Amino acid sequence: MAQLTVGSAIAKARALLIASGVPAQEAETTARCIVASDRWGIGSHGLMRLPFYLARLQAGGIKASAKLKVVTDLPSLVIFDGDDGLGHWQLQKGAEVAAERAQKNGIAAVGIGRSNHCGALGIYVWPMINKGLVGIAFSTGPAVMPPWGGNSTLLSTSPIAAGIPTDPPTVIDLATSAVARGKIQAKAQAGAELEPGWAFTKDGAPTTDAKEALAGMLAPLGGVKGYAIAVLVESLTGMLIGPTLAKNIPDMFAADQDRKSQEISHFIIAIDAAKLSVDGENSRTTDFAEYVAGAGGRLPGSNRVNPESLNGDDEITFTDQVADQLAQWSSKLGI
Structure with a gap:
């Protein structure tokens, strides 16, 4: 296994993205989101994915210079066209907008269409958690699941993430496959x-x-129930935001599809937790966290490091194969 400090890994990912034409700020955000996945122990969504992103950037399937374009702008609803850009920085920006609007209006939703894979979805509920808000996120991807009783793929892994401002924070992040x-x-x-x-x-x-x-x-996760939840996710992303259903999204792991735009969609909801209470009392989140600990358990995701305050000296591990791929890309891009 290979090792890098978090700071070194972010610097490497950022440099590779910039060398591929991604602007510095977007490259920094994307690199931090990628490495946060590794720091969380989710290597399948971390540096392992970077060579695939780089290949798609080189081939044109991901647009390096993409800009978020406003399609709808209402007080509690914003819809962006992602212009075929990297999903990481786009969903991070969407989460920040949702959090800002929810602080003003109590609740807000942001949709992003025509985007790309965003890594570990749970990363993007932290802009809400850090402001004392509830965050819920959905995303789509290439079809890999059949409908219940069916024999061909129509649904993606249809991930869902949620963040609740308990102490420590609750972070739910799961695929419905x-x-x-x-x-x-x-x-x-x-x-x-x-x-x-x-x-x-x-x-x-x-x-x-x-x-x-x-x-x-x-x-599907949990049989027919997981299938039903996957349909909900597809409804809130591919069906309603679009512009593409999971059935028609190219596979990022297939090199012959690198030139094709994925047109993935994401949807995020932010809710002001303080405004939800019927009696004005906000201590129940603390009570519940204490009850869970007292019962010998822990809250989902409570051991995950806040991705907005990563320690650059912490170390992450990844496979030698990923290390070799990153070295090859560094050589190819002249880094």
Whole structure:
């Protein structure tokens, strides 16, 4: 396994993105979001993904110079056209806008269409948490799940994230498939087998082979209930924001599709937690956190580091294969 400090990893990712034409501020935000995933222990959404982003930037599937374009601007609703840009900085900006509007209006929603993969979705509820707000986020991606009882893919992993300003903060971040597809890719790179029940071949047979799973289908989380939640996510993203349904989104892991725009959509909601209370009392979040600890448990995501205050001296680990790929890109881009 390879190791880097958080600060060095951010600097490396930022330099590679800038060398690929991404403006400095957007490259910095994207690099921090990528490395935050590794710091959280979600390597499948961290530096492992960077070579795929770089390939898509080089091929034109991701537009390096993209700008967020306002489509709708109401007091509590903003819709952006992402102009085929990187999803990380775009969703971070969307979350900041949602938080600002919710502080003024009690609740706000921001949608971003025509974007790209954003990494670990849970990162983007922190702009809300840090302001004492509730944050909820949804995103879409390439179709990898069939409808319940179906035999062809129509739904993405349909991730959902939520942040609640408890102490410590609650961060829920999950795919509505049995597993995130990035974890399948990580298993494929490592030559490791999958857990039974995660995936199917393209013919619908259960498989533990990661490469077969990448070419096949993923199972929904919790059977028909996971499928129903995935439909909700697809409704709030691809169907309503658009411009593309999961069925038509190119696969970022397929090199022959690097030139194609993914046109992914994201949706984020911010709610002023202090304005929700029927009795003006806001101590129940603290009470619940204490009850969870007293019962011997912990809140979801409570051990995750705030991505907006990463310690540059902390270390992250990633596979030697990822390290080799980053070295090759550094050489290719003259870094």
